[in-house]
Amino acid sequence: MRRCDELQTWFAEYLGQVLPAHQRRELEDHLSFCPTCSQLLAAERRLDQLLAAQPLATPSPDFTLQVLARIHRDGTNRVDW
Numbered sequence: 001m002r003r004c005d006e007l008q009t010w011f012a013e014y015l016g017q018v019l020p021a022h023q024r025r026e027l028e029d030h031l032s033f034c035p036t037c038s039q040l041l042a043a044e045r046r047l048d049q050l051l052a053a054q055p056l057a058t059p060s061p062d063f064t065l066q067v068l069a070r071i072h073r074d075g076t077n078r079v080d081w
Contacts, residue, residue, distance in 0.1 A: 002026070004037050011044050 007030050013019040014027055031038050060066075 002030070004030075004034060007037060008040060011041055014041070015045055015048055 007027055010019055010023055010027050014024060019027065031041065
């Protein structure tokens with residue numbers, strides 16, 4: 001049986017309906033007896049709904065140029081994730 005923290009990494013795929021069927025069944029079985037994971041999934045579902053209801057921001061026409069200028073000005077051309 002998988003641990004809660006591992007199953008919780010599946011929540012986004014589950015909510016997006018792209019979790020493979022065997023993992024979906026395993027997660028749903030787990031949710032049937034784990035109130036902690038059920039509550040966390042409900043909170044993530046609600047957050048998804050709230051974010052989906054927000055309008056998308058429209059960047060300014062010169063957004064890309066501003067970003068590139070800042071990268072050049074700061075002397076870096078890489079992104080550290």
